[in-house]
Amino acid sequence: MLKIEECVLVVVDVQGQLAKVMHQSELLHHKLKTLIQGAQLFDLPILWLEQIPQKLGGTSESLAIELKKTTTPIAKYHFSGWQTDDFQQQLQNLRRKQIILAGIETHVCVYQTCRDLLDNGYQAHLVTDALASRTEANKVNGIKMMQQHGALTTNVESLLFELQHLAQGDRFKSLLKLIK
Numbered sequence: 755m756l757k758i759e760e761c762v763l764v765v766v767d768v769q770g771q772l773a774k775v776m777h778q779s780e781l782l783h784h785k786l787k788t789l790i791q792g793a794q795l796f797d798l799p800i801l802w803l804e805q806i807p808q809k810l811g812g813t814s815e816s817l818a819i820e821l822k823k824t825t826t827p828i829a830k831y832h833f834s835g836w837q838t839d840d841f842q843q844q845l846q847n848l849r850r851k852q853i854i855l856a857g858i859e860t861h862v863c864v865y866q867t868c869r870d871l872l873d874n875g876y877q878a879h880l881v882t883d884a885l886a887s888r889t890e891a892n893k894v895n896g897i898k899m900m901q902q903h904g905a906l907t908t909n910v911e912s913l914l915f916e917l918q919h920l921a922q923g924d925r926f927k928s929l930l931k932l933i934k
Contacts, residue, residue, distance in 0.1 A: 756879065756916050762850045763793040763800045765821065766835060766857030766864050770811025776858055776886035777893065783816060785884040785910050789856055790820045791932055792914040795925060799848050800825045803835045805863060833863045836870030845876075852877045854913065855905075856884035861896030868900045878905040881913055 768786060776782055793800055804813060804827045812818060813827065821827070830838040845853075853876045857864055864885060868878045880900060887893040897907065908916070911933055918929055 756852055756854075756913070758796050758798065758917055760850050760852040761796075761798050761854055761917070762845065762848055762852070763789070763798050763854045763856070764803065764835065764867065765790065765800065765813075765817070766803050766855065766867055767805040767810075767859070768814050768817055768857050769804055769807065770814075772810060773814045773858060775888055777888060777890050778886065782858075782884065782886045783814060785881075786817055786856055787820060788932060789854075789881055789884045789910045789913070790817065792910070792917075792929065793854075794820070794824055795928055795932065796914075796917050798854075798917075799850070801835070801841060801844055802827045803838075803841065803857070803863075803867075804829050805833070806831055832866075834866035834870045835863070836867055836874065851875070852879060854879045854881060854908075856881045858885070859887040859892065859896070860885045861887050861892040861899070865896045865899055868905055869903060872900075872903050872905065879913070880905050880907045881910055882907050883909045 802821050802825050828841050835841045853871050871878050
């Protein structure tokens with residue numbers, strides 16, 4: 755089970771024109787926004803990655819608005835976020851081992867980040883409805899590749915209710931409003 759005090763959300767490269775051409779881009783953005791707001795509801799740390807932002811552009815505006823409430827982007831030049839010193843240092847400073855992964859592209863940057871995280875002793879939890887590639891086939895293949903190396907799968911709603919545990923209280927009421 756996921757534990758709030760052990761989790762970090764990592765949002766990978768949902769940027770510029772590339773984000774717009776993802777398979778089911780509108781649904782992806784909706785799920786990511788819900789996931790980010792949910793992470794903020796639980797006060798989870800969020801690490802926000804951008805691949806070569808000066809060339810690919812910034813994170814989609816609707817997501818950047820939410821992310822800026824609690825974090826700042828980390829620019830990267832490798833496909834894997836782990837290869838960026840700032841990302842690695844921030845993650846190590848958090849001392850949390852359950853990494854929730856979301857973003858694009860599933861079979862490239864998310865995959866390589868996931869592999870490096872797994873190879874360095876972290877648990878990877880893939881939020882499958884908050885992942886995308888330009889084709890559905892590449893998304894499915896990317897998820898399978900990560901699962902073969904030990905990544906676990908979940909979805910936005912399951913994840914948030916798993917973190918909540920208890921079906922009462924103010925946070926539960928806020929979560930219900932967020933999900934609906």
